[in-house]
Amino acid sequence: MEMKKRLTLELRNKKPAEVKELVLDNCRSLDGKIVGLSSDFENLEFLSMINVNLLSVSNLPKLNKLRKLELSDNRISGGLEVLAERTPNLTHLNLSGNKIKDINTLEPLKKLPNLHSLDLFNCEVTMLINYRESMFALLPQLTYLDGFDADDQEAPDSDPEADGDGLDDEYDENGEEGEEDDDDEEDELDEEVIDDEEEDEDDLEGEEEEDGVDDEEEEDEEDEEDDEGDEDLPQGEKRKRELEDEGEEDPEDEEDEDDD
Numbered sequence: 021m022e023m024k025k026r027l028t029l030e031l032r033n034k035k036p037a038e039v040k041e042l043v044l045d046n047c048r049s050l051d052g053k054i055v056g057l058s059s060d061f062e063n064l065e066f067l068s069m070i071n072v073n074l075l076s077v078s079n080l081p082k083l084n085k086l087r088k089l090e091l092s093d094n095r096i097s098g099g100l101e102v103l104a105e106r107t108p109n110l111t112h113l114n115l116s117g118n119k120i121k122d123i124n125t126l127e128p129l130k131k132l133p134n135l136h137s138l139d140l141f142n143c144e145v146t147m148l149i150n151y152r153e154s155m156f157a158l159l160p161q162l163t164y165l166d167g168f169d170a171d172d173q174e175a176p177d178s179d180p181e182a183d184g185d186g187l188d189d190e191y192d193e194n195g196e197e198g199e200e201d202d203d204d205e206e207d208e209l210d211e212e213v214i215d216d217e218e219e220d221e222d223d224l225e226g227e228e229e230e231d232g233v234d235d236e237e238e239e240d241e242e243d244e245e246d247d248e249g250d251e252d253l254p255q256g257e258k259r260k261r262e263l264e265d266e267g268e269e270d271p272e273d274e275e276d277e278d279d280d
Contacts (some may be wrong), residue, residue: 023048037062098120135159
């Protein structure tokens with residue numbers, strides 16, 4: 021989509037003076053210049069033109085209230101004096117991924133007194149010896165260069181979680197806690213199993229004891245029944261049965277046999 025058409029869509033029937041933020045990322049700039057943007061956007065505070073094939077910012081209109089300008093992934097190699105002239109209150113400038121090779125190319129930025137943050141990632145200039153020291157010396161108003169200050173402290177608006185910082189520690193702590201919890205659970209389960217086994221053994225012993233008692237009681241009852249049955253018999257028959265149980269013969273029967 022061409023930049024001019026994209027601008028029309030972004031306005032959405034609003035007047036340019038009502039717009040404070042404008043994002044034109046990934047649209048086409050056929051001649052490498054800004055098209056359709058005018059000084060009518062007088063209240064614009066944030067402008068993003070990432071990857072729009074820009075070669076120059078010479079067509080940038082006067083935007084006195086603009087504070088943040090995103091120009092990464094273009095082909096800008098110079099002409100930055102325009103920024104000092106037309107965006108005097110700029111505080112954040114992102115020129116990452118452009119064709120900036122020399123520190124001298126960035127010298128016009130000295131005229132931006134409020135410029136606190138400058139990003140030059142993936143620009144050739146970052147490969148120069150003493151690049152950071154030279155940039156902080158050139159732009160004394162600068163607080164953060166490529167996201168870090170002169171003492172290598174990260175900018176506070178950076179999200180440490182987005183970079184993965186702090187997550188490993190948290191993960192390790194959670195991981196250790198999780199392992200401890202698992203061990204505790206396993207110990208509890210083992211204790212429960214042992215308790216269940218002991219209960220089962222106690223139940224079995226109790227059942228065996230009960231069975232033994234029942235058997236003895238049954239034998240006693242049978243003996244009592246036999247005794248009761250013997251009491252109903254005549255004395256001779258009772259004596260005879262007792263002898264038979266003991267495996268002996270009745271003397272009277274022996275006498276009868278002798279007589280015969």
